[in-house]
Amino acid sequence: MTEQWSEGYITGVPYTYGYYNELSPAWMRFCLLMRRFTPPPAQDYAYCELGFGQGLSLNMHAAAGAGAFHGTDFTPEHAAFAANLAGKSGGACNIYDDSFEEFLERDLPAFDYIGMHGVWSWVSDDNRRHIVDFVKKNLKAGGVFYVSYNSMPGWGAAGPLGRLLALHERIAPHTSHAARTRDALAFCDSLFEAGPAYLQSATGLRERLENLKKHSPDYIAHEYFNSNWDTMYFVDVADRLAQAKLRFAASAVPSGNISGFGLTDRAREFLSGIEDTVMYRQMQDYFENTQFHKDLYVRGGVALTPQRQRELFLRERFVLLRHPDDIAYTMNMGMGSITLDKDVYKPVVAALAAEEFAPKPLSAIGEAGGLTRGLPDLLGAIANLITLGAVSPCQPEEVARQNRSRTRACNAALDEMTLAGHFFVSPVTGGGVSVSRLDQLFLAAPLSEGGDAVKHALEKLARNGEKLLAEGRPVEDEQQAARMMEETYAEFRDKRLPLLKALDIV
Numbered sequence: 108m109t110e111q112w113s114e115g116y117i118t119g120v121p122y123t124y125g126y127y128n129e130l131s132p133a134w135m136r137f138c139l140l141m142r143r144f145t146p147p148p149a150q151d152y153a154y155c156e157l158g159f160g161q162g163l164s165l166n167m168h169a170a171a172g173a174g175a176f177h178g179t180d181f182t183p184e185h186a187a188f189a190a191n192l193a194g195k196s197g198g199a200c201n202i203y204d205d206s207f208e209e210f211l212e213r214d215l216p217a218f219d220y221i222g223m224h225g226v227w228s229w230v231s232d233d234n235r236r237h238i239v240d241f242v243k244k245n246l247k248a249g250g251v252f253y254v255s256y257n258s259m260p261g262w263g264a265a266g267p268l269g270r271l272l273a274l275h276e277r278i279a280p281h282t283s284h285a286a287r288t289r290d291a292l293a294f295c296d297s298l299f300e301a302g303p304a305y306l307q308s309a310t311g312l313r314e315r316l317e318n319l320k321k322h323s324p325d326y327i328a329h330e331y332f333n334s335n336w337d338t339m340y341f342v343d344v345a346d347r348l349a350q351a352k353l354r355f356a357a358s359a360v361p362s363g364n365i366s367g368f369g370l371t372d373r374a375r376e377f378l379s380g381i382e383d384t385v386m387y388r389q390m391q392d393y394f395e396n397t398q399f400h401k402d403l404y405v406r407g408g409v410a411l412t413p414q415r416q417r418e419l420f421l422r423e424r425f426v427l428l429r430h431p432d433d434i435a436y437t438m439n440m441g442m443g444s445i446t447l448d449k450d451v452y453k454p455v456v457a458a459l460a461a462e463e464f465a466p467k468p469l470s471a472i473g474e475a476g477g478l479t480r481g482l483p484d485l486l487g488a489i490a491n492l493i494t495l496g497a498v499s500p501c502q503p504e505e506v507a508r509q510n511r512s513r514t515r516a517c518n519a520a521l522d523e524m525t526l527a528g529h530f531f532v533s534p535v536t537g538g539g540v541s542v543s544r545l546d547q548l549f550l551a552a553p554l555s556e557g558g559d560a561v562k563h564a565l566e567k568l569a570r571n572g573e574k575l576l577a578e579g580r581p582v583e584d585e586q587q588a589a590r591m592m593e594e595t596y597a598e599f600r601d602k603r604l605p606l607l608k609a610l611d612i613v
C-alpha cells in the first residue's frame with residue numbers, strides 16, 4: 108500500500124546495504140582536480156547526503172572524515188538503521204528522516220559537499236525541484252554536488268522494459284515484494300512471448316530481462332517499482348541544476364575525465380569541433396550510448412593554473428586496493444573494451460606495491476614508476492586504476508591518524524549489523540573497501556594462528572546456518588568445505604591481508 112508520506116516511492120522493502128565511493132570527499136576532490144577545478148577542503152568541511160538508503164556510505168565517510176556530516180532519508184527504517192550505526196561508530200553524523208521538502212526548512216550549515224546517489228531518477232519531478240532548491244539554499248560557493256541518474260540515449264531501447272515493470276505494480280495484488288518481483292518478470296516474459304513489435308526495435312532486450320532475474324527482489328523493487336522512474340538527457344539535468352547556479356565540472360568516473368579516452372578516432376574528430384562543455388558531453392553520450400551518469404557539479408568552481416594543479420596533484424596520496432596479480436588491465440567502455448598498455452601501468456602498480464603497499468604521494472609514485480612521459484600520463488594511469496577499483500585516492504595522513512579508533516568502531520558495528528553488507532571503512536582512504544564475507548570471517552579470527560582462522564570461519568558459518576558455494580550450489584561435504592576454506596584463507600593471508608593492513612583496516 109502506498110503510504111502518504113512516501114509520495115509514490117516504494118516503501119516497506121529494505122534497501123540493499125551498498126557503499127558508493129563516488130560520494131567520498133577524497134574521490135570527488137580527485138575528479139575535480141583532474142579537470143583543474145579548485146576542490147573543496149580535505150578537512151574541516153561540512154558534508155550532506157540526500158536519500159542515503161541504509162546509510163553505509165554516509166556513516167563510513169563520517170567515521171573516517173574530518174568534517175560535520177548530515178543526511179536525510181525519509182524511510183524511517185533506513186534512518187533508524189543509519190542512526191544506530193552512527194551511534195556505534197561515534198562520527199559527527201547527524202541523521203534525519205525528513206523528506207527533501209521538509210529538509211529544505213531545516214537550519215543547516217552551508218555545505219562544501221552535497222551528494223546523492225541513485226535518487227534523481229527515482230523521485231517525482233516535484234522532489235527534483237525540492238532537491239534543486241535544497242542545493243541552491245545550502246551549497247557553499249566553491250562547493251560540489253554529486254548526482255547520478257539513468258540517462259538517455261543509453262536507456263532508449265530498454266526504457267519501455269523498465270516502465271513495464273513499474274506498470275505491473277499497478278495491477279499486482281498486494282502480496283510480498285518477492286512474489287511481485289517474480290510476477291512482474293513473468294509478465295514481461297509473457298509479453299515478449301506474444302511478439303510485440305517493440306521487441307524488434309532493439310537488440311539485447313531478452314538478455315537484459317534474463318540479467319534482471321539475477322538481481323535480488325529488494326534491488327528490483329527499489330529500482331523499478333516506484334511510480335517515478337525516469338531517464339533523462341545530460342543536457343536536461345545540466346539545465347535543471349543551472350537553476351541552483353551549478354555547472355557541470357567533472358565526471359565522477361575518473362577515466363571519464365581523460366580527454367578522448369575510450370573513443371574512436373572518428374568520434375574524437377567529431378567531438379573536437381564542439382567547444383561547449385555541455386554539448387560535448389551530450390554528444391559523447393550518443394557515441395558511448397551512456398545509460399548511467401555519475402557527475403560532479405560546482406557552484407562557482409574556480410579554475411586552477413596548470414602549475415597549481417601539478418603542485419596539488421604531486422602531494423595527493425594513493426594506495427592499492429587490489430593485489431598486483433589480481434588487476435585485470437582491461438576496461439569496458441561505451442565504444443568497446445580497451446586493453447591497457449602494461450608497460451605504462453605495471454611500473455605504476457609496482458611503485459604502489461613497494462614498502463608493503465604503504466600509501467604514497469604521486470611524486471614518489473612518479474619517480475619510482477619511471478615517470479618519463481610526464482604528469483598527464485601518470486595521472487591517466489592512476490585515474491584508470493581508480494576506475495578499475497584497483498587504487499584509491501587517500502585523505503590527509505593526519506586525518507587518517509586522528510580517526511583510526513572511530514573507523515575501528517564503525518567496522519565492528521558493520522560486522523555486527525550487516526550480514527548482507529561486505530564493506531569496511533579505511534581511515535587511510537576515508538572511504539569504504541569491499542571485503543568478502545569469508546575475508547570478514549577471517550578478520551574476526553585470531554590472525555596470528557592460521558589454522559585457527561580456518562576453523563573459526565567454518566564454525567561461524569555453521570552457527571549462522573550459512574554454507575560455502577561451489578558453482579552456485581551449497582557445499583554439503585564437510586571435507587570439501589574445509590579444503591575450500593584452507594585455499595581461500597591462504598589467498599587471503601598472502602594477498603588481501605597485507606593490503607588490509609596498509610589500508611589500516613586490520
Ligand SMILES: C[S@@+](CC[C@H](N)C(=O)[O-])C[C@H]1O[C@@H](n2cnc3c(N)ncnc32)[C@H](O)[C@@H]1O
Binds near residue numbers: 114127159207224234
Ligand atoms: C534508490 S534508493 C538509493 C539509496 C542510496 N542512495 C543508495 O544508492 O544505496 C533512494 C532512497 O531515497 C529515499 N527517498 C526517496 N524519496 C525521498 C524523499 N522525497 N525524501 C527523502 N528521501 C527520499 C528512499 O527512502 C531511498 O532510501
